[in-house]
Amino acid sequence: MSVRRPYVAGSFYPRDPQRLRRDIEDSFLHKLGPGRLPVQGDKPRTITAIVCPHAGYMYSGPGAAHSYLALSEEKAPDTAIILCPNHTGLGSAVSLMEEGVWETPLGRVNIDSDISKAIKASDMIDMDESAHKYEHSIEVQLPFLQYLYGSAISIVPICMGFQDLETSRNVGEAIAEAAKERNVVVIASTDMTHQEPQESASHKDHLVLAAIANLDEVGVQEVVRMNHMTMCGYGPVSAAIVASKKLGANRGEILSYHTSGDITGDWGAVVGYASVKLTRTVQ
Numbered sequence: 001m002s003v004r005r006p007y008v009a010g011s012f013y014p015r016d017p018q019r020l021r022r023d024i025e026d027s028f029l030h031k032l033g034p035g036r037l038p039v040q041g042d043k044p045r046t047i048t049a050i051v052c053p054h055a056g057y058m059y060s061g062p063g064a065a066h067s068y069l070a071l072s073e074e075k076a077p078d079t080a081i082i083l084c085p086n087h088t089g090l091g092s093a094v095s096l097m098e099e100g101v102w103e104t105p106l107g108r109v110n111i112d113s114d115i116s117k118a119i120k121a122s123d124m125i126d127m128d129e130s131a132h133k134y135e136h137s138i139e140v141q142l143p144f145l146q147y148l149y150g151s152a153i154s155i156v157p158i159c160m161g162f163q164d165l166e167t168s169r170n171v172g173e174a175i176a177e178a179a180k181e182r183n184v185v186v187i188a189s190t191d192m193t194h195q196e197p198q199e200s201a202s203h204k205d206h207l208v209l210a211a212i213a214n215l216d217e218v219g220v221q222e223v224v225r226m227n228h229m230t231m232c233g234y235g236p237v238s239a240a241i242v243a244s245k246k247l248g249a250n251r252g253e254i255l256s257y258h259t260s261g262d263i264t265g266d267w268g269a270v271v272g273y274a275s276v277k278l279t280r281t282v283q
Contacts, residue, residue, distance in 0.1 A: 091131025163235025190233025
């Protein structure tokens, strides 16, 4: 069995399980977080996808907590299909892990091999573990999921090296086809603008957030291209929008936005962090 070991434990988040749980709880209770701890709810599932940041928890944890709190208020998903950008350059254009487990200090989560195999039917997606070995942007989502659901949640990890519109639509359509009649949520892992002054970063980020909230994958791609944005996961976000619309989503809501400057007080070169949920109407 393939085991993907934690790579950024001890740097992006604590290696010690108790400290990790405390850091997650601190993210929920932080002044930039939602201000309360999650309690598993039983509302009907309306969320098709969430957008979450993936920096070190001291920077992006409070933002991510907004998405995970929203997720916790509804009935638990069985599987999280997690899309991330490729920061390392390793692996295929779109790389999927088909089976095995991912490990964090909070334990292990299984890959949902049935859904993975169904998604892999796309001609743009390869089964390639190498892209995931050193990639942090899925790994940092897992402790939040484990905090909410323990070992009951399974995952499908997809790393996107190609993030163009055609690839994003192909990936999103493959996810939607595989997720039909299944209890899944899509997670798009992305940070926003990197290393620009606060005013510039916030302006650009809110342009693309408006497109996300409008479920407009074309708009996301155009805003990123026309504004020369350094948003790292625009492809995962575009694919999540495509999948969500095919799964019935009709609304997006921006839950949170802040920058690293809000944490450090340095406004000269910030990174933006946003949380968004995409939802469908349930009768």
